[in-house]
Amino acid sequence: MPVTARGSGSGLSGGARPRKDGLLISFERMNQVLEVDTTNQVAVVQPGVTLTELDHATLDAGLSYMVHPGELSSSVGGNVGTNAGGMRAVKYGVARHNVLGLQAVLPTGEIIRTGGKIAKVSTGYDLTQLIVGSEGTLALATEVIVKLHPRLAHSATVLAPFADFDQVMAAVPKVLAAGLVPYILEYIDNMTMAALIHTQNLELGIPDRIRDSCQAYLVVALENRTASRLEEDVDTTGELLAELGAVDAYVLEGGSARRLIEAREKAFWTLKAIGADDLIDTVVPRAAMPKFIAAARGLASAAGGAAAGCGHAGDGNVHLAIICKDPDKRKQLMTDIFALAMELGGAISGEHGLGRAKTPYFVELEDPAKVALMRRIKQSFDPAGILNPDVVFVAPD
Amino acid sequence: MPVTARGSGSGLSGGARPRKDGLLISFERMNQVLEVDTTNQVAVVQPGVTLTELDHATLDAGLSYMVHPGELSSSVGGNVGTNAGGMRAVKYGVARHNVLGLQAVLPTGEIIRTGGKIAKVSTGYDLTQLIVGSEGTLALATEVIVKLHPRLAHSATVLAPFADFDQVMAAVPKVLAAGLVPYILEYIDNMTMAALIHTQNLELGIPDRIRDSCQAYLVVALENRTASRLEEDVDTTGELLAELGAVDAYVLEGGSARRLIEAREKAFWTLKAIGADDLIDTVVPRAAMPKFIAAARGLASAAGGAAAGCGHAGDGNVHLAIICKDPDKRKQLMTDIFALAMELGGAISGEHGLGRAKTPYFVELEDPAKVALMRRIKQSFDPAGILNPDVVFVAPD
Numbered sequence: 001m002p003v004t005a006r007g008s009g010s011g012l013s014g015g016a017r018p019r020k021d022g023l024l025i026s027f028e029r030m031n032q033v034l035e036v037d038t039t040n041q042v043a044v045v046q047p048g049v050t051l052t053e054l055d056h057a058t059l060d061a062g063l064s065y066m067v068h069p070g071e072l073s074s075s076v077g078g079n080v081g082t083n084a085g086g087m088r089a090v091k092y093g094v095a096r097h098n099v100l101g102l103q104a105v106l107p108t109g110e111i112i113r114t115g116g117k118i119a120k121v122s123t124g125y126d127l128t129q130l131i132v133g134s135e136g137t138l139a140l141a142t143e144v145i146v147k148l149h150p151r152l153a154h155s156a157t158v159l160a161p162f163a164d165f166d167q168v169m170a171a172v173p174k175v176l177a178a179g180l181v182p183y184i185l186e187y188i189d190n191m192t193m194a195a196l197i198h199t200q201n202l203e204l205g206i207p208d209r210i211r212d213s214c215q216a217y218l219v220v221a222l223e224n225r226t227a228s229r230l231e232e233d234v235d236t237t238g239e240l241l242a243e244l245g246a247v248d249a250y251v252l253e254g255g256s257a258r259r260l261i262e263a264r265e266k267a268f269w270t271l272k273a274i275g276a277d278d279l280i281d282t283v284v285p286r287a288a289m290p291k292f293i294a295a296a297r298g299l300a301s302a303a304g305g306a307a308a309g310c311g312h313a314g315d316g317n318v319h320l321a322i323i324c325k326d327p328d329k330r331k332q333l334m335t336d337i338f339a340l341a342m343e344l345g346g347a348i349s350g351e352h353g354l355g356r357a358k359t360p361y362f363v364e365l366e367d368p369a370k371v372a373l374m375r376r377i378k379q380s381f382d383p384a385g386i387l388n389p390d391v392v393f394v395a396p397d
Numbered sequence: 398m399p400v401t402a403r404g405s406g407s408g409l410s411g412g413a414r415p416r417k418d419g420l421l422i423s424f425e426r427m428n429q430v431l432e433v434d435t436t437n438q439v440a441v442v443q444p445g446v447t448l449t450e451l452d453h454a455t456l457d458a459g460l461s462y463m464v465h466p467g468e469l470s471s472s473v474g475g476n477v478g479t480n481a482g483g484m485r486a487v488k489y490g491v492a493r494h495n496v497l498g499l500q501a502v503l504p505t506g507e508i509i510r511t512g513g514k515i516a517k518v519s520t521g522y523d524l525t526q527l528i529v530g531s532e533g534t535l536a537l538a539t540e541v542i543v544k545l546h547p548r549l550a551h552s553a554t555v556l557a558p559f560a561d562f563d564q565v566m567a568a569v570p571k572v573l574a575a576g577l578v579p580y581i582l583e584y585i586d587n588m589t590m591a592a593l594i595h596t597q598n599l600e601l602g603i604p605d606r607i608r609d610s611c612q613a614y615l616v617v618a619l620e621n622r623t624a625s626r627l628e629e630d631v632d633t634t635g636e637l638l639a640e641l642g643a644v645d646a647y648v649l650e651g652g653s654a655r656r657l658i659e660a661r662e663k664a665f666w667t668l669k670a671i672g673a674d675d676l677i678d679t680v681v682p683r684a685a686m687p688k689f690i691a692a693a694r695g696l697a698s699a700a701g702g703a704a705a706g707c708g709h710a711g712d713g714n715v716h717l718a719i720i721c722k723d724p725d726k727r728k729q730l731m732t733d734i735f736a737l738a739m740e741l742g743g744a745i746s747g748e749h750g751l752g753r754a755k756t757p758y759f760v761e762l763e764d765p766a767k768v769a770l771m772r773r774i775k776q777s778f779d780p781a782g783i784l785n786p787d788v789v790f791v792a793p794d
Contacts, residue, residue: 377774
């Protein structure tokens with residue numbers, strides 16, 4: 001019988017959607033934080049723990065699990081399944097970089113432990129990293145050891161409008177090369193920003209004439225353990241962004257910074273509310289972002305639709321809302337956009353996973369030798385093919 | 398015919414030692430740095446490129462591949478094979494965290510590309526991470542995309558002697574929790590320090606009375622993009638170490654800092670020269686280091702031998718030189734030490750890999766369900782079992 005695992009069910013690609021003839025295993029009530037270990041700077045949790053719960057559990061220790069996908073109701077187990085990312089990945093990495101070990105149940109019934117409270121290991125194959133991102137197709141995680149980082153006391157967010165989209169993209173590697181180590185480095189295009197401002201009542205203090213003349217925004221969030229270093233870094237960032245062509249730079253204080261980040265996290269829902277038909281989270285090399293985004297927009301408009309969005313600029317992870325009402329045209333458009341990303345050295349998904357929604361594109365576009373190899377790996381874990389059979393591969397009905 | 402890949406042949410576990418009836422593929426002349434891409438902050442290299450060569454190639458761009466195992470003549474391909482670590486892993490991670498993509502030849506003949514110039518991807522199984530650390534048993538890497546980081550202009554090394562070994566260990570998590578982000582955080586026990594000082598003519602300015610009364614040393618290397626922040630951090634570190642029980646703290650200048658780090662990198666050879674019979678690089682949770690080291694020493698002395706060493710304290714990666722002349726007793730001693738590390742939640746090797754030297758211990762001590770799963774994964778890549786058949790698994794003669 002097909003078996004699909006589900007954490008909070010907040011995924012965006014349908015990876016936790018069971019088959020009609022299958023079983024759904026919910027981890028919602030397997031939600032204990034088993035240990036916050038300050039000496040090893042790790043937490044040991046059950047998979048159903050949500051990020052909000054984990055955040056509360058680690059607060060007093062001054063530590064934090066730094067993976068923050070848009071949805072804080074998401075579960076750690078779901079993070080493991082999709083290799084979740086989010087805005088802080090530019091500094092702290094994605095789930096893969098923060099999951100150190102697992103207890104997992106194999107579809108053949110054995111319970112194994114992989115990795116541990118250890119940051120490195122060269123002892124056989126890295127089963128942890130193979131299970132992370134496998135979307136419930138190889139094994140079910142029943143315990144997760146995650147890395148914790150110190151919470152830094154001081155943070156600030158710089159929002160910089162740019163007249164020209166390409167300038168935003170060109171600024172990204174310069175900010176990173178300057179050694180400022182932002183923990184958030186996002187771009188938001190003007191259509192998305194307008195939608196965020198209008199639907200979420202954001203007050204950012206940007207004059208209308210600037211908003212009207214700007215193609216995109218860069219969001220740079222900085223943090224430091226001392227207030228004076230943070231202040232210095234904010235100044236340096238402002239100067240650097242001005243040199244790189246920013247029209248202005250607004251330093252957002254606590255509340256308005258938080259509202260902008262929250263609005264950005266909900267951008268997909270905002271765009272959906274104003275008519276988006278699908279969402280992609282394609283990843284491309286950072287340097288290829290301008291080319292990718294321009295070409296994707298061109299493809300969308302040639303198909304009679306549109307593409308707008310925002311994304312994790314530091315990671316080359318582009319979130320585009322696809323507006324294209326005709327399902328066949330939309331499917332072709334998305335195929336073309338994914339093929340383009342892959343030609344540019346990227347991949348279909350940077351952090352959402354393939355799920356049931358994107359798997360057909362993957363199977364169509366990926367190198368058949370790699371798909372065949374992945375299928376053999378799948379068989380080495382799951383000879384009967386019971387775990388999430390419509391994800392990563394397309395199973396017969 | 399069995400096939401073993403070799404980069405520079407500088408590995409410490411015999412992972413690049415071919416079988417008598419087998420073929421050795423040397424990558425020594427496949428040594429071109431194909432691209433240093435400053436926008437994406439990556440380099441694309443052939444596997445035979447040495448770390449010294451890559452360091453030169455990235456110098457002008459102000460970037461660096463931060464994986465620095467003791468041997469800079471090691472090759473990037475070898476780093477991929479063993480998931481190499483080294484002293485800077487405490488800040489920059491091991492090879493696994495710095496290898497973003499591969500071109501690899503499968504033993505079935507196909508050439509695949511995995512990952513890319515991208516920091517994150519959630520599109521099927523992570524083949525890159527499966528091949529990294531697989532010691533040439535799954536595929537042969539023929540091109541490697543590595544992450545580069547900005548080189549920070551200013552660095553300093555603080556050397557702190559402690560009267561008590563446990564104090565050194567207790568200091569490690571405190572230094573990390575303080576948010577000082579050291580790029581090196583090592584411990585050196587007094588026997589190893591004495592050997593380094595005598596054989597390598599180190600002049601560290603430590604008075605004899607302190608050297609004689611200290612059980613171990615902590616080495617904390619800091620770096621920053623500004624000189625003033627570095628100076629501040631060095632002061633903070635010195636104060637913190639004094640609070641944590643350090644007898645003193647010496648700030649080493651350029652030349653002497655470099656000599657200490659180089660001596661530390663050669664510690665294994667120094668210990669070998671004074672009579673060590675084998676070396677282990679066991680990893681345990683940081684908090685378990687004192688218990689592990691004390692128990693390992695106890696086991697060694699009960700076997701009529703000794704164990705001394707140094708290690709990557711920030712990572713829980715303990716390098717112990719094993720002195721025990723009788724081969725049977727030594728084998729039993731090492732089995733016992735590895736079993737102890739595993740009981741404490743650690744693993745046989747943190748960064749050297751299993752190679753032909755440690756594979757028999759692994760096969761004996763590891764959970765049979767995991768070994769069987771790894772063997773099935775091996776078969777999914779290498780159905781004929783031609784790639785490095787005596788590593789990770791024991792092949793029949």
